[in-house]
Amino acid sequence: MRYFLRRLRHAVFLLIGVSLLAFVFTALAPGNYFDEMRLNPQIAPETITALRTQYELDRPMPIRYAHWVISVLHGDLGFSFAYNSPVAPLLLVRARNTLLLTVTAMLLAWGIALPLGIWSAEHLGRLPDRLVSWGTAALLVIPDLALALGLLVLAVKSGRFPTGGMVSLNFESHSLPGKAYDLLLHMVLPIAALVLSVLPLLVRHVRAAMVEVLDAPFLLAAEGHGIPRRTLLYLYALPAAANPLISLFGFSIGTLLSGSLLIEVVMSWPGLGPFLLEAILARDLYVVIGGVLLSTLFLVGGNFLADLLLFWADPRIRTEMQA
Amino acid sequence: MKSYTRRKLAGHPEEVRALDGVSFSIFRGTTLAIVGESGSGKSTLAFCLACLETPTTGNIWFEEKDIVKLAEKEKRAIRCQIQLIFQDPANSLNPRWKVLKILNEPLAVQGNLSHAEMTSRAHALLNQVGLPIEIEEKMPAELSGGQRQRVAIARALMLEPKLLILDEALSALDCSVQAQIANLLVELQESLGMTYLFISHDLAMAAHLADEIAVMSHGRIVEQGSPEEILKEPQSTVTLELLAAVPRMSFSHLQAPES
Amino acid sequence: MGSLLEVRDLRVAYRTRGGNISEALEGVSFYLEAGQVLGVLGESGSGKSTLATSVLGLFPANAIVRTGAVLFEGRDLLQAKADELQKIRGKRISLIFQEPSVALHPAMRVGRQVRHVLAAHGTNGREVVKQRVREILQTMFAEEAERIGRSFPHQLSGGQRQRVLIAQAIACGPSLVIADEPTASLDPTTQMEILGVFRGLQKNLGLATIFITHNPALLAGFADCVLVLYAGKVVELGPAEAVLASPKHPYTQALFQSIPPLVSEPGDARKKKLPAIPGDSRPSSLPKAGCRFEPRCPERMQVCKSREPGLVSLNDRHIVSCFKYDANENR
Numbered sequence: 001m002r003y004f005l006r007r008l009r010h011a012v013f014l015l016i017g018v019s020l021l022a023f024v025f026t027a028l029a030p031g032n033y034f035d036e037m038r039l040n041p042q043i044a045p046e047t048i049t050a051l052r053t054q055y056e057l058d059r060p061m062p063i064r065y066a067h068w069v070i071s072v073l074h075g076d077l078g079f080s081f082a083y084n085s086p087v088a089p090l091l092l093v094r095a096r097n098t099l100l101l102t103v104t105a106m107l108l109a110w111g112i113a114l115p116l117g118i119w120s121a122e123h124l125g126r127l128p129d130r131l132v133s134w135g136t137a138a139l140l141v142i143p144d145l146a147l148a149l150g151l152l153v154l155a156v157k158s159g160r161f162p163t164g165g166m167v168s169l170n171f172e173s174h175s176l177p178g179k180a181y182d183l184l185l186h187m188v189l190p191i192a193a194l195v196l197s198v199l200p201l202l203v204r205h206v207r208a209a210m211v212e213v214l215d216a217p218f219l220l221a222a223e224g225h226g227i228p229r230r231t232l233l234y235l236y237a238l239p240a241a242a243n244p245l246i247s248l249f250g251f252s253i254g255t256l257l258s259g260s261l262l263i264e265v266v267m268s269w270p271g272l273g274p275f276l277l278e279a280i281l282a283r284d285l286y287v288v289i290g291g292v293l294l295s296t297l298f299l300v301g302g303n304f305l306a307d308l309l310l311f312w313a314d315p316r317i318r319t320e321m322q323a
Numbered sequence: 324m325k326s327y328t329r330r331k332l333a334g335h336p337e338e339v340r341a342l343d344g345v346s347f348s349i350f351r352g353t354t355l356a357i358v359g360e361s362g363s364g365k366s367t368l369a370f371c372l373a374c375l376e377t378p379t380t381g382n383i384w385f386e387e388k389d390i391v392k393l394a395e396k397e398k399r400a401i402r403c404q405i406q407l408i409f410q411d412p413a414n415s416l417n418p419r420w421k422v423l424k425i426l427n428e429p430l431a432v433q434g435n436l437s438h439a440e441m442t443s444r445a446h447a448l449l450n451q452v453g454l455p456i457e458i459e460e461k462m463p464a465e466l467s468g469g470q471r472q473r474v475a476i477a478r479a480l481m482l483e484p485k486l487l488i489l490d491e492a493l494s495a496l497d498c499s500v501q502a503q504i505a506n507l508l509v510e511l512q513e514s515l516g517m518t519y520l521f522i523s524h525d526l527a528m529a530a531h532l533a534d535e536i537a538v539m540s541h542g543r544i545v546e547q548g549s550p551e552e553i554l555k556e557p558q559s560t561v562t563l564e565l566l567a568a569v570p571r572m573s574f575s576h577l578q579a580p581e582s
Numbered sequence: 583m584g585s586l587l588e589v590r591d592l593r594v595a596y597r598t599r600g601g602n603i604s605e606a607l608e609g610v611s612f613y614l615e616a617g618q619v620l621g622v623l624g625e626s627g628s629g630k631s632t633l634a635t636s637v638l639g640l641f642p643a644n645a646i647v648r649t650g651a652v653l654f655e656g657r658d659l660l661q662a663k664a665d666e667l668q669k670i671r672g673k674r675i676s677l678i679f680q681e682p683s684v685a686l687h688p689a690m691r692v693g694r695q696v697r698h699v700l701a702a703h704g705t706n707g708r709e710v711v712k713q714r715v716r717e718i719l720q721t722m723f724a725e726e727a728e729r730i731g732r733s734f735p736h737q738l739s740g741g742q743r744q745r746v747l748i749a750q751a752i753a754c755g756p757s758l759v760i761a762d763e764p765t766a767s768l769d770p771t772t773q774m775e776i777l778g779v780f781r782g783l784q785k786n787l788g789l790a791t792i793f794i795t796h797n798p799a800l801l802a803g804f805a806d807c808v809l810v811l812y813a814g815k816v817v818e819l820g821p822a823e824a825v826l827a828s829p830k831h832p833y834t835q836a837l838f839q840s841i842p843p844l845v846s847e848p849g850d851a852r853k854k855k856l857p858a859i860p861g862d863s864r865p866s867s868l869p870k871a872g873c874r875f876e877p878r879c880p881e882r883m884q885v886c887k888s889r890e891p892g893l894v895s896l897n898d899r900h901i902v903s904c905f906k907y908d909a910n911e912n913r
Contacts, residue, residue, distance in 0.1 A: 502840035502858035568770035
């Protein structure tokens with residue numbers, strides 16, 4: 001128990017630190033949202049000054065930070081200059097879109113990587129293993145961008161898949177199953193790109209972890225007891241190999257919000273990535289900080305989850321903690 | 324006369340008494356064997372004597388100096404004089420180094436001798452432990468258990484120690500190899516005047532090698548005496564148990580060992 | 583023949599990492615009757631662990647079975663298919679691995695590990711299995727059975743882990759148990775306890791046992807026959823009383839002499855040199871031709887360098903592999 005309280009405290013400190021840094025750096029960055037407006041001769045300088053005061057941009061930074069922290073604790077993440085609306089709902093919608101892609105992709109990727117990695121480790125050095133190694137090497141070498149573009153080309157050529165966006169223009173007019181189908185169709189390409197880009201890493205890690213365990217004496221001993229092959233692999237070997245994989249899994253969760261930026265941009269998926277990019281370029285202060293905070297939350301949460309899982313999965317850690 | 328006397332040591336958190344009032348002396352050029360089961364405190368004793376652990380209370384007199392009270396720098400000098408040999412040579416020899424590097428390491432750390440001087444001393448010691456000089460180029464994984472243990476002994480001797488603590492040094496070896504290493508130890512004692520503290524749970528080997536045996540249990544010495552005394556007239560139950568546990572081949576009746 | 587287990591001319595080698603081939607067993611033959619105890623005496627490098635795993639057909643990927651047969655109740659296990667072997671392992675023949683600290687799954691409670699063995703061999707129904715696990719653990723651990731069943735291997739002592747391995751081995755009621763150095767890493771008193779467990783198993787369950795060890799004293803009063811293994815070959819095989827009381831092969835004799843006697847008379851051999859066998863038996867130290875033991879043998883003869891000795895029958899049950907007893911070879 002004490003272990004987790006300590007980790008929780010670390011997590012909170014981390015979040016505070018990150019928010020502070022994000023705030024400071026963004027505020028320190030040259031220029032602000034209204035600089036562009038200044039270039040526009042149609043807008044009177046008094047209007048700009050008034051707007052600046054309204055958004056508190058003329059106050060010293062520590063005060064702005066303090067105000068911001070207080071409002072965050074009330075659930076208010078600030079106000080977006082560009083969209084002229086509160087930050088939180090904007091972020092959450094985009095985050096939902098991103099998660100739709102990344103969670104599905106992650107589940108799919110792990111679902112393929114585990115059996116593939118285990119199969120490859122089981123046939124170490126022989127044909128199946130070599131095929132998998134070459135395949136993953138090829139995928140690793142191809143840049144994500146090329147993958148995404150390649151898939152887009154496929155879409156155009158086959159005419160079956162939409163080439164971008166999340167929903168079709170006539171989305172609202174569909175029935176419920178129709179809407180679901182439409183969404184699914186739009187998801188296929190980005191998810192394919194995401195899975196292909198992350199799969200080789202996962203497969204290699206699973207394979208490596210399994211290979212180390214497959215040599216272990218307790219496996220040979222279990223085989224000597226007549227334990228069948230399938231049980232040996234999934235109930236004996238895999239749990240013993242799980243530790244590094246659980247850490248990797250935690251890290252995967254951490255990148256759920258941030259890992260799909262490139263794909264989203266290329267495929268015009270209305271996710272968090274492109275939104276944040278736009279905000280940074282426009283110096284939309286509170287959107288940027290809100291986005292950074294959300295990403296950090298996921299990262300820290302992912303690590304925390306990994307720790308929890310490790311605690312649950314490895315009895316040795318558990319009993320050491322309790323001792 | 325080299326004597327070591329210790330008193331009343333205790334272990335750390337939650338008052339686990341690893342050693343609970345242990346006193347004995349070892350005389351120069353002799354062998355004292357400490358016999359006991361695991362958990363009796365034998366290894367803690369070894370570590371305290373080798374200055375790797377500090378006793379909570381008590382004194383250790385090495386050549387009439389109390390080494391418990393010494394400053395760190397002086398302790399380092401004493402550590403060179405008391406060397407430790409462990410049970411598993413696979414773990415105490417660096418698996419990535421060649422034998423020559425392993426042997427030279429203790430002197431290299433001191434930094435006093437040139438490489439040539441260290442190497443010639445290493446060669447002399449390899450000779451003394453009965454290993455061919457060519458072995459200096461090999462890695463520990465290429466050696467047999469007995470050879471590894473000989474390398475460990477040679478490494479310990481590099482610093483010209485006065486006292487050698489053997490913590491279950493023979494237990495991991497095959498029977499015939501144990502005999503070889505035991506002979507080597509006896510030989511080294513005769514030629515170099517080494518003093519040994521032989522820690523083991525093997526009463527037979529201890530009785531064979533030692534001039535004096537101390538039986539330990541739960542951090543205390545429960546019986547002490549010459550091997551003849553201990554074997555002929557064991558006083559404590561612990562000694563009786565240990566004696567009974569020695570598997571014996573009595574050819575005359577071929578009876579089962581008592582359990 | 584009708585014997586429970588017969589091993590005929592078993593030859594196994596391993597492909598090492600460097601690409602070399604190392605011969606582990608070179609023509610081992612023996613047989614074992616039901617309920618008998620065979621003690622296999624061998625030091626490291628003798629091939630004893632390979633013998634243990636070979637009987638079950640348990641070969642790592644780099645093993646090469648050159649020739650030989652392992653006949654269990656008449657069927658050759660080396661020719662058996664994978665699913666036949668799976669049915670026999672743990673159920674008719676069990677293997678107790680060396681080093682209990684690594685032979686158990688580190689992250690699984692030991693009760694569950696015993697349960698898996700039962701489940702693998704057709705014991706169905708959760709309650710039935712649980713009951714059987716409880717019974718077995720009770721025979722091994724008496725009152726502590728509950729707590730031990732719920733423990734993880736790292737929470738148990740060496741002796742307790744060894745008992746868990748034994749529990750796994752006898753769970754399905756096999757007719758043959760192979761124990762590879764079951765007492766090697768244990769305290770003397772624990773050693774005696776475990777030996778007592780094995781005796782009990784043999785007496786109460788009529789279990790045939792192959793007990794592998796490097797310490798001959800453990801076999802006294804326990805084994806019916808003793809087989810001495812040196813560098814992958816059988817050098818002596820015969821009834822325990824004969825081999826232990828009056829060994830014939832120079833290696834066996836030298837081995838027994840190198841064990842320090844527990845003497846209580848003053849001045850008697852204390853600190854005197856033990857008659858140790860010089861050299862070692864690693865593959866690189868073995869001669870290329872002739873008798874394996876020749877370089878270290880105190881009684882070697884000219885012929886030992888050039889030819890390998892065959893098996894000589896001293897009487898109808900005791901055989902030795904040495905030219906000393908070969909009536910055809912006179913000095």
